[in-house]
Amino acid sequence: MFPFHYHRPTAWPDAIQLLSRPGAVAKMGGCDVLTKYRRGQIRPESVVALHLLPAVGELRTSPAGVQIGAGVSLRQLVAAPSFRELWPEIAAVAAQVASPAIRSAATAVGNVAQGWEVSDLVPVFQVCGAELDVVGPGGERSLTVDDYARQPGTGALNPGEIIARLRLPARQQGFRIAYQRFALRDGFDLPLVSVAVGAVVTAQGFADVRVAAVGGQDMPSRCEAAEAALAGGGDAASLAQAASALAAWAKPPSDFRASGEYRRHLLGVLLSRALGTLRAQ
Amino acid sequence: MDARTQKPARQVVELEVDGETIEATIAPHRLLVDVLRDACGRTSVKEGCESASCGACTVLVDDVPRLACITPAADVIGSKIRTAESLRSSDGRLHALQEAFIHHHAVQCGFCTPGMLMAGLALLEENSRPTEQEVRDAIAGNLCRCTGYVRIVRAILAAAQTLGARPERRLPEMAS
Ligand SMILES: Cc1cc2nc3c(=O)[nH]c(=O)nc-3n(C[C@H](O)[C@H](O)[C@H](O)COP(=O)(O)OP(=O)(O)OC[C@H]3O[C@@H](n4cnc5c(N)ncnc54)[C@H](O)[C@@H]3O)c2cc1C
Ligand code: FES
Ligand code: FES
Numbered sequence: 001m002f003p004f005h006y007h008r009p010t011a012w013p014d015a016i017q018l019l020s021r022p023g024a025v026a027k028m029g030g031c032d033v034l035t036k037y038r039r040g041q042i043r044p045e046s047v048v049a050l051h052l053l054p055a056v057g058e059l060r061t062s063p064a065g066v067q068i069g070a071g072v073s074l075r076q077l078v079a080a081p082s083f084r085e086l087w088p089e090i091a092a093v094a095a096q097v098a099s100p101a102i103r104s105a106a107t108a109v110g111n112v113a114q115g116w117e118v119s120d121l122v123p124v125f126q127v128c129g130a131e132l133d134v135v136g137p138g139g140e141r142s143l144t145v146d147d148y149a150r151q152p153g154t155g156a157l158n159p160g161e162i163i164a165r166l167r168l169p170a171r172q173q174g175f176r177i178a179y180q181r182f183a184l185r186d187g188f189d190l191p192l193v194s195v196a197v198g199a200v201v202t203a204q205g206f207a208d209v210r211v212a213a214v215g216g217q218d219m220p221s222r223c224e225a226a227e228a229a230l231a232g233g234g235d236a237a238s239l240a241q242a243a244s245a246l247a248a249w250a251k252p253p254s255d256f257r258a259s260g261e262y263r264r265h266l267l268g269v270l271l272s273r274a275l276g277t278l279r280a281q
Numbered sequence: 282m283d284a285r286t287q288k289p290a291r292q293v294v295e296l297e298v299d300g301e302t303i304e305a306t307i308a309p310h311r312l313l314v315d316v317l318r319d320a321c322g323r324t325s326v327k328e329g330c331e332s333a334s335c336g337a338c339t340v341l342v343d344d345v346p347r348l349a350c351i352t353p354a355a356d357v358i359g360s361k362i363r364t365a366e367s368l369r370s371s372d373g374r375l376h377a378l379q380e381a382f383i384h385h386h387a388v389q390c391g392f393c394t395p396g397m398l399m400a401g402l403a404l405l406e407e408n409s410r411p412t413e414q415e416v417r418d419a420i421a422g423n424l425c426r427c428t429g430y431v432r433i434v435r436a437i438l439a440a441a442q443t444l445g446a447r448p449e450r451r452l453p454e455m456a457s
Contacts (some may be wrong), residue, residue, distance in 0.1 A: 025374075031333055034353075038351065039331075047310070049353070100400065101336060101347055104347055105351070185420065188422050
């Protein structure tokens with residue numbers, strides 16, 4: 001195996017400086033970065049571990065919002081009663097990711113940071129309006145998970161930049177999330193396609209509807225056409241329209257696991273199911 | 282200092298493995314799976330896929346299952362590491378999980394077994410009365426090419442019963 005320098009900074013300025021060097025890659029739980037290293041897909045000059053940085057392990061929950069530190073693992077997130085109470089739907093999705101051994105290393109922020117084309121958490125964060133706080137050589141900035149996920153990998157970060165935390169906004173009254181995924185196996189399998197819906201649900205119907213899908217475009221993305229179809233409150237006709245709009249928007253690939261046509265069909269079905277569970281909740 | 286031209290320096294570290302303190306000299310990029318096998322003699326820790334996909338390298342780090350194939354050894358200095366070697370007691374008796382694996386024919390080639398045992402142990406330490414689904418979730422990341430899983434699930438459920446029936450495990454429950 002190729003050797004690398006392994007740095008484990010305990011201060012933010014040191015971490016930023018180490019990561020600004022050419023050939024340096026950041027590591028949190030290592031599920032993505034060390035897997036790529038072991039497969040020979042990357043050959044880093046140095047690996048900079050971020051888990052010893054101040055406050056990265058903090059999970060702050062209050063009705064005004066949630067802050068998930070970059071070092072918080074999926075295991076910790078799922079186990080925190082205060083988080084489960086505020087965002088039970090996200091906790092339920094995180095609890096189904098991969099396996100216990102992966103969840104004890106994998107961080108929620110890393111799941112977003114790695115910029116895979118497939119993720120269970122990114123679409124859910126997209127419909128919640130989650131944001132990332134980034135620190136780097138140029139100071140601090142924030143961007144939405146939706147903007148981050150527009151490019152693959154860590155393309156949204158400049159050299160030396162580190163995501164410090166993910167923020168979930170205050171939960172609107174009546175806001176609900178439904179998530180539906182389809183994978184070839186029940187356990188330990190990434191979804192082929194998945195759909196997350198977030199909406200304020202009232203007796204009159206849906207408001208502020210957000211739809212995000214995995215497997216429809218190159219990256220997990222919001223689907224404006226499906227959102228527009230549901231803007232009128234979500235009567236029966238518009239539910240069907242939204243499902244067709246999502247299927248029409250999707251440009252999924254065909255491979256040995258499923259044809260593009262089948263995936264498109266699935267996306268429509270999953271959206272209908274997700275909307276059904278939102279109603280029933 | 283140019284990182285590219287300098288070879289990473291080796292360092293002497295102390296690891297706590299199965300209750301034993303072991304000193305090893307390692308390069309900074311060394312992964313736990315290699316250090317456990319080569320420097321600590323823990324050959325129960327298997328390496329199947331080498332990339333987080335099979336669970337054969339599962340060990341417990343501070344009681345939590347971790348994949349040793351993607352864990353830098355430097356990250357677990359000061360942690361309590363447990364491998365399948367820790368299961369057998371000093372007088373040679375097997376752990377109830379090991380006995381159940383034998384009794385239920387949950388072992389064929391044996392390559393997945395240490396990882397299965399550690400995933401099962403982590404579950405039973407957190408949840409002494411798991412349902413079948415909870416057992417299946419606990420070993421979801423552990424692949425077995427031989428048994429078809431049914432016997433492994435059965436063995437872990439049986440071990441839970443055996444452990445639950447032992448007086449030292451019942452006392453806290455009865456007190457609560
Ligand atoms: C076998 C396996 C199965 C999986 N199954 C699923 C699944 O079913 N569903 C699902 O959604 N996900 C799944 N995943 C993805 C998993 O959740 C992510 O790989 C994990 O959460 C990444 O977090 P990490 O801390 O391990 O990241 P790392 O591997 O440490 O880092 C990931 C990437 O992001 C960068 N990075 C990480 N943190 C930061 C930061 N704070 N600032 C800047 N850059 C950063 C790193 O440089 C690296 O490029 C699976 C992964 C594996 C290996
Ligand atoms: S060798 Fe570690 S998961 Fe396969
Ligand atoms: S017994 Fe052979 S892989 Fe499980």
